[in-house]
Amino acid sequence: xxxxxxFAPLVGAVxxxxxxxxxxxxxxxxxxxxxLRALAGWTxxxxxxxxxALSLSAWWTLKSGAATALESxxxxxISAGRFTIxxxxxxxxxxxxxxxxxxxxGLLIHVYSTGYMHADPGKxxxxxxxxxFVFAMLMLVLSSNLLGLFVGWEGVGLCSYLLIGxxxxxxxxxxxxxxxxxxxxxxxxxxxLGSFVLxxxxxxxxxxxxxxxxxxxxxxxxGWIAAAALLLFLGACGKSAQVPLFVWLPDAMAGPTxxxxxxxxxxxVTAGVYLVLRLNPLYAAVPWVLYVIGCVGALTALIGAxxxxxxxxxxxxxxxxxxxxxxxxxxxxSAGAWSAALFxxxxxxxxxxxxxLGSGSVIxxxxxxxxxxxxxGLRRAMPRTFVTFFCGAAALSxxxxxxxxxxxxxxxxxxxxxxxxxxxxxxxxxxxxALTAFYTWRMVALTFFGEPRYDTHHVHPHESPSSMTVxxxxxxxxxxxxxxxxxxxxxxxxxxxxxxxxxxxRAGDALLxxxxxxxxxxxxxxxxxxxxxxLAAGAAIALVFAHRGFHAYRRGVERxxxxxxxxxxxxxxxxxAWQFDRAYQERIVQPLRLGSFLLASLVDQLTIDGLVxxxxxxxxxxxxxxxxLADGQVKNYALWMGAGxxxxxxxxxxx
Amino acid sequence: xxxxxxxLLVLAALLFALGVLGFLARRNVIIVLASIELMLNAAxxxxxxxxxxxxxxxxxxxxxxxxxxxxAIFVILVxxxxxxxxLALVIALYRLKQTVALDTASELKG
Numbered sequence: 001x002x003x004x005x006x007f008a009p010l011v012g013a014v015x016x017x018x019x020x021x022x023x024x025x026x027x028x029x030x031x032x033x034x035x036l037r038a039l040a041g042w043t044x045x046x047x048x049x050x051x052x053a054l055s056l057s058a059w060w061t062l063k064s065g066a067a068t069a070l071e072s073x074x075x076x077x078i079s080a081g082r083f084t085i086x087x088x089x090x091x092x093x094x095x096x097x098x099x100x101x102x103x104x105x106g107l108l109i110h111v112y113s114t115g116y117m118h119a120d121p122g123k124x125x126x127x128x129x130x131x132x133f134v135f136a137m138l139m140l141v142l143s144s145n146l147l148g149l150f151v152g153w154e155g156v157g158l159c160s161y162l163l164i165g166x167x168x169x170x171x172x173x174x175x176x177x178x179x180x181x182x183x184x185x186x187x188x189x190x191x192x193l194g195s196f197v198l199x200x201x202x203x204x205x206x207x208x209x210x211x212x213x214x215x216x217x218x219x220x221x222x223g224w225i226a227a228a229a230l231l232l233f234l235g236a237c238g239k240s241a242q243v244p245l246f247v248w249l250p251d252a253m254a255g256p257t258x259x260x261x262x263x264x265x266x267x268x269v270t271a272g273v274y275l276v277l278r279l280n281p282l283y284a285a286v287p288w289v290l291y292v293i294g295c296v297g298a299l300t301a302l303i304g305a306x307x308x309x310x311x312x313x314x315x316x317x318x319x320x321x322x323x324x325x326x327x328x329x330x331x332x333x334s335a336g337a338w339s340a341a342l343f344x345x346x347x348x349x350x351x352x353x354x355x356x357l358g359s360g361s362v363i364x365x366x367x368x369x370x371x372x373x374x375x376x377g378l379r380r381a382m383p384r385t386f387v388t389f390f391c392g393a394a395a396l397s398x399x400x401x402x403x404x405x406x407x408x409x410x411x412x413x414x415x416x417x418x419x420x421x422x423x424x425x426x427x428x429x430x431x432x433x434a435l436t437a438f439y440t441w442r443m444v445a446l447t448f449f450g451e452p453r454y455d456t457h458h459v460h461p462h463e464s465p466s467s468m469t470v471x472x473x474x475x476x477x478x479x480x481x482x483x484x485x486x487x488x489x490x491x492x493x494x495x496x497x498x499x500x501x502x503x504x505x506r507a508g509d510a511l512l513x514x515x516x517x518x519x520x521x522x523x524x525x526x527x528x529x530x531x532x533x534x535l536a537a538g539a540a541i542a543l544v545f546a547h548r549g550f551h552a553y554r555r556g557v558e559r560x561x562x563x564x565x566x567x568x569x570x571x572x573x574x575x576x577a578w579q580f581d582r583a584y585q586e587r588i589v590q591p592l593r594l595g596s597f598l599l600a601s602l603v604d605q606l607t608i609d610g611l612v613x614x615x616x617x618x619x620x621x622x623x624x625x626x627x628x629l630a631d632g633q634v635k636n637y638a639l640w641m642g643a644g645x646x647x648x649x650x651x652x653x654x655x
Numbered sequence: 656x657x658x659x660x661x662x663l664l665v666l667a668a669l670l671f672a673l674g675v676l677g678f679l680a681r682r683n684v685i686i687v688l689a690s691i692e693l694m695l696n697a698a699x700x701x702x703x704x705x706x707x708x709x710x711x712x713x714x715x716x717x718x719x720x721x722x723x724x725x726x727a728i729f730v731i732l733v734x735x736x737x738x739x740x741x742l743a744l745v746i747a748l749y750r751l752k753q754t755v756a757l758d759t760a761s762e763l764k765g
Contacts, residue, residue, distance in 0.1 A: 632761030635679055635687075642675070 002072045002089040005054035005099070006138050012047025013131035016040045020124035027121070037123040041114035044127035048110050048134055052103035059096045068092065068503060071144070078147075085205055090144040094504045097342060097497070098141040098274055101349045105266045106134050108471035112357050113258040115467030116364060126166060126256065133159035137267050141274060146195045146205040149275070153191065153239065156268045157184050163263060164255040173254035180248040187238015187245055194231030197224055198282075207278055215285035215511055222286070229282050229289040233296075236272025242330060243300045246323050247581050253315040257360030260315060265322050265356050266349035273329045273345050280338055280508030287512065291421070294334025298428040301327030305435035307577040309442070310560070313370045314359045317443050320577070321396065322352055324432060328411055331429055335422060336512045336523060337414035338505040339498040343486040344411055346497075347403035350482045351395035354475035358389035361464040361472065362447060369454065372446040373557045379448040381461040386448050388472040393444045395479040397437035397546050400539040403482030408433060409538045410488060416534060417526045430541065437542045438549035445553035453557070490531050663704035671697035682756045684748060688741045695734045699727040 019040040023033035058070055073088035117123045136155025143149045165177030201224055202210050241249035252264050276283055283290050304324025311317045325348050332341035363370055365382050379386040395404040415426040486497035513523050552559045564571045576582055670693055677690030706723020745755055752759045
């Protein structure tokens with residue numbers, strides 16, 4: 001069953017690819033290929049529907065308690081001595097949640113894409129790539145060992161590259177795709193190194209064996225375990241767009257918007273969170289690495305949110321927001337709040353997927369306009385997009401009782417509960433929540449409220465077809481009620497996801513909270529009063545800053561110009577995402593280019609080519625001089641021969 | 656009559672030098688071939704002189720053949736073959752160039 005779940009999208013990808021080539025041939029023959037492209041759309045969607053159905057059945061099997069994990073192994077892939085790596089799939093409780101997110105949100109985005117890519121000549125190719133991506137992502141979460149996970153990890157990276165550069169004819173998407181690929185390569189190299197360290201430590205790459213390893217008595221392995229944890233986290237930094245490797249994600253918006261929703265918001269970028277969750281005992285064994293993760297997450301959250309404040313491109317706002325929300329997930333992981341991180345991952349997939357799809361609908365209706373300064377007043381023209389986008393924004397900004405409110409609050413509360421050392425992280429998280437509410441409602445106000453700032457004579461915004469709005473409505477409902485998955489402890493029906501995930505996180509919790517509680521193994525919990533207080537404070541912050549952001553921009557864009565005039569350096573600093581790109585350009589890319597240029601000109605062209613050319617010149621120079629000996633006169637040949645013989649005789653006599 | 660071996664060797668050297676001189680200095684192929692004959696016969700003379708020099712120990716009595724004259728006979732044989740081939744080449748050269756001057760045959764000039 002797991003194999004069918006995994007391979008359905010691959011079959012879909014192959015079929016869509018075949019349809020793409022058929023469509024190409026038909027178009028070249030001058031015929032209409034519209035039917036074929038529509039067929040590809042529905043083929044791809046059907047493949048994901050099959051996966052979703054199987055994921056639901058896997059989840060049901062786990063829920064009914066028939067098994068703790070579904071396993072299906074196939075054949076040994078690598079076998080050397082006692083070391084074997086199997087091609088095997090495992091779906092445990094963590095995987096099943098990921099499976100539902102990937103195939104569920106994935107299905108909605110596929111349906112949406114059939115409308116969004118309606119007129120694109122490469123529609124069949126798009127669906128082939130999208131299905132291939134889902135296949136790789138499923139491989140990533142289903143694989144029973146790190147190597148298989150890495151295959152999926154690289155597979156999603158490849159598909160991300162293909163889809164970011166989908167409109168490569170335009171030029172800059174191809175560059176963005178390359179940037180994403182190269183930055184991810186840095187993380188992937190660290191991932192591999194980390195896997196090697198783990199292989200050296202445990203003599204196996206099997207994830208359940210590693211997670212079930214002995215982390216209680218580290219002894220002299222402590223350093224190596226910390227190294228493995230840090231290296232794998234660096235890999236996660238690349239995939240999940242954390243500082244210092246987050247710079248590729250904003251550029252990745254060059255791809256079609258459904259890609260941004262599926263890959264760069266809902267699924268692929270959460271692979272790093274999944275990796276840390278999967279290996280939670282490894283991280284729990286070295287708490288200081290967890291603290292590092294928390295610092296990175298908090299910094300990333302702050303950088304992303306503050307940069308989103310000043311962006312004009314609606315997709316850039318969402319991209320930086322995604323960076324920021326991923327930071328929250330790592331902040332949750334660092335507090336040992338495994339289920340809270342997964343909770344935020346799920347709710348973020350709902351509301352950020354919704355927001356991206358909504359922005360795609362806006363861009364579609366505005367004839368490919370992405371600049372919010374040229375929008376305004378769209379709520380009248382696109383009512384369904386507006387309402388759903390409104391729900392998504394409310395969830396993202398953490399307005400009370402919506403999904404984002406509960407998931408964000410859980411992460412912050414767990415950080416707060418850990419005591420003074422974690423309070424700076426908590427404070428950054430709270431500040432980021434305020435910024436998040438502000439930029440979210442700035443975006444809503446600029447896009448949907450105020451007077452139209454576009455050329456009303458030429459641009460006539462229109463509502464998107466129902467193939468696009470139906471997924472929006474479904475996601476909006478999920479974004480509104482997603483909080484029910486894991487309510488805080490003070491409410492009835494609390495902690496569903498936490499209990500669900502308990503078998504996976506038990507080992508990590510036991511390690512992390514050794515000294516806490518009566519019998520040990522329980523995270524420090526806040527008193528009910530404190531928790532209510534934090535909930536109320538979170539709600540108040542979200543409401544106040546949402547209100548301020550909305551009102552500052554409700555009338556128009558003047559406020560942006562005002563900020564720029566009053567604080568030009570700050571505005572520039574934020575627009576450039578804290579100047580990371582510029583610093584990388586100046587400190588790394590340019591020196592590398594210079595070094596490569598020097599290597600090419602001095603070492604390669606001058607030294608190596610000089611040596612090779614020198615040998616050639618020497619031979620031909622000697623040749624021109626020596627050819628005078630061969631003048632065709634037999635007598636001279638004889639003379640030289642005689643001279644040689646005489647010379648030999650002379651040396652023989654003299655020696 | 657007791658000619659010392661040294662005299663014979665000096666005569667052989669003189670003959671050889673004469674051959675070399677003729678070989679290098681003359682243009683006519685036939686003279687050049689004749690000079691080669693001269694050098695070969697200088698070698699023959701030194702073979703025979705050496706043979707006579709060592710024959711004093713009467714090697715034959717100990718059952719050894721005197722090998723010097725045999726070498727000389729071989730050389731004469733080879734020289735005859737060489738003269739046959741050489742003269743054939745001279746005719747071929749003459750057909751090609753209408754002359755027997757050696758320096759006209761310089762097609763292998765590098």
